[in-house]
Amino acid sequence: MSTGVTKPILETAVEREFDPIELEILWKRLISIVDEAAAAFVRTCFSTLVRDANDFAVVLTDARGRSLAQSTMSIPSFIGSLPATVKHFLEKYPAASLQPGDVLITNDPWKGTGHIHDVNTVMPIFFKGKLIAFAAVVSHLPDIGGRLRSNSNREIYEEGLQIPLLKLINAGKPDETLIEMIRQNIRVPEQGLGDIWAQVSACRMMAERLMPLLETVSLDKLGAEVRQRSEHAMREAILRLPDGIYESQVQHDGFETPIIIRCKLTVAGDRIDIDYTGSSAQQLRAVNVVPIYTFAYSAYPIKALLCPDTPNNEGGFLPIQTRAPLGSILNPTYPAASGGRGAIGHMLPPAIFMALADVMPNRVWASGSANSSVTMSGRYRDRPFNVVNFINGGQGATVSRDGYSALSFPANLGNTPVEMMEALAPILVHRREIRRNSGGVGKHTGGNGLRFEFEILPEASDVATSFLMTRLKTPPSGLFGGESGERGKLVLNGDQIDPTEQRILQPGDRVLLETAGGGGYGIR
Numbered sequence: 001m002s003t004g005v006t007k008p009i010l011e012t013a014v015e016r017e018f019d020p021i022e023l024e025i026l027w028k029r030l031i032s033i034v035d036e037a038a039a040a041f042v043r044t045c046f047s048t049l050v051r052d053a054n055d056f057a058v059v060l061t062d063a064r065g066r067s068l069a070q071s072t073m074s075i076p077s078f079i080g081s082l083p084a085t086v087k088h089f090l091e092k093y094p095a096a097s098l099q100p101g102d103v104l105i106t107n108d109p110w111k112g113t114g115h116i117h118d119v120n121t122v123m124p125i126f127f128k129g130k131l132i133a134f135a136a137v138v139s140h141l142p143d144i145g146g147r148l149r150s151n152s153n154r155e156i157y158e159e160g161l162q163i164p165l166l167k168l169i170n171a172g173k174p175d176e177t178l179i180e181m182i183r184q185n186i187r188v189p190e191q192g193l194g195d196i197w198a199q200v201s202a203c204r205m206m207a208e209r210l211m212p213l214l215e216t217v218s219l220d221k222l223g224a225e226v227r228q229r230s231e232h233a234m235r236e237a238i239l240r241l242p243d244g245i246y247e248s249q250v251q252h253d254g255f256e257t258p259i260i261i262r263c264k265l266t267v268a269g270d271r272i273d274i275d276y277t278g279s280s281a282q283q284l285r286a287v288n289v290v291p292i293y294t295f296a297y298s299a300y301p302i303k304a305l306l307c308p309d310t311p312n313n314e315g316g317f318l319p320i321q322t323r324a325p326l327g328s329i330l331n332p333t334y335p336a337a338s339g340g341r342g343a344i345g346h347m348l349p350p351a352i353f354m355a356l357a358d359v360m361p362n363r364v365w366a367s368g369s370a371n372s373s374v375t376m377s378g379r380y381r382d383r384p385f386n387v388v389n390f391i392n393g394g395q396g397a398t399v400s401r402d403g404y405s406a407l408s409f410p411a412n413l414g415n416t417p418v419e420m421m422e423a424l425a426p427i428l429v430h431r432r433e434i435r436r437n438s439g440g441v442g443k444h445t446g447g448n449g450l451r452f453e454f455e456i457l458p459e460a461s462d463v464a465t466s467f468l469m470t471r472l473k474t475p476p477s478g479l480f481g482g483e484s485g486e487r488g489k490l491v492l493n494g495d496q497i498d499p500t501e502q503r504i505l506q507p508g509d510r511v512l513l514e515t516a517g518g519g520g521y522g523i524r
Helices: 020-044 076-092 176-185 189-214 219-239 291-306 348-356 418-424
Strands: 056-062 067-070 103-106 118-127 130-140 166-170 244-252 259-268 271-275 320-323 371-380 383-392 427-435 449-456 463-468 489-492 503-505 510-514
Touching (some): 020 056, 020 067, 020 130, 056 076, 076 103, 076 118, 076 130, 103 189, 166 176, 166 189, 176 189, 259 348, 291 348, 383 418, 418 427
Parallel strands (some): 271 320
Antiparallel strands (some): 103 118, 118 130, 371 383, 489 510
């Protein structure tokens, strides 16, 4: 609902340090720095999760951990969480205790990205003896030990190795004890450690490329200018919305009973408060979402709807606040499992779109299916393997177009190439094709999901396999009369099965995944 009150646009003049042309050139230089570091990371990493699935982010922050710029291909959850990770490091390692050559590392879900499968590395950048910025990289490792990433995990101790806020490198000297600990606890150490060292290389490249810019401009002044402009633009955009309370509810398949997400979005002046009170309690399953991830996937849709074209940095997020009761699925207590937190986190943008649909009908879009994944582990060609393959679903339609097919929204993850699937695991892919007519019908039709079928090869045995899938019971809903998309499906040897439990597959076993289609928009 809305009060219908018309609000004045901000009239306070913003003090400018740079003229627009100069600022645009400097901003593009910042973006080129993080993009070059990201390109180096992709070239030097070992796993398909980075090279093919795009499951990473590269971010530059100022000396206080406030985001300045991120690489073009960074995914939304990491953009929203990685600067907070830098701030957590500063709480343990104050600026005065850091020195050139330090590299920090963690995969703590509450201080990182929400689950232990993502490893964060952060490097302080010094200029003329002064701490001036932080280079930060995060990516999803192919394995972190423990049981496979699965909804069946009940607490974090089952999920793998936990890395607290530590120094991977101290003044240029690697911590060999920590490195050996990581090596001993993951199934494919050459890939996992290879990706971690690729992160370190990307941080170093970011620092190297930043030096010439620092010779010409104060990063503090540049960062303040960009943040100030982004914040001002976001507040102006919020002021254009009528003050009021906007509510919605979305539903996840759940387990014994569905999981409910209740969203109450309050617009007051130039601020937005998003309250998830009333959502389901935290689960004894690996779908819990920590606050840092809840914020990331709440701020992202607000930014996409209201202010998509302004530079993405901390300024644009300052007018947005999120909250969820402690002990709820969006604010769980330790040692909650969270390996599959994306299934719930990816439902937050649809919840916000639904809440704002009546006041922004021409900007929101219908619900989609995000992405599913298959994780497989065992021995193949006399070596251990562990692979994560992403299979995307259909995007919801909008007022102006059909939804895109086989698109990972809001996560921006790529579909794993079939060639890489077959090269790294003992499977034969029989088909991966668009699931025609699976999108919801409407004035504009929802995007189609994927149909993916594979078979375990004869030379394999006891292949541990887990599936992260949703929308098998509750389809993506349409908007304004558009129909829901088709539900997903998981079939093993001709029988539909529950995706929440880990399976041991044998030679000849045949698996079919069908991801859901997106919801339609408007009446056809």
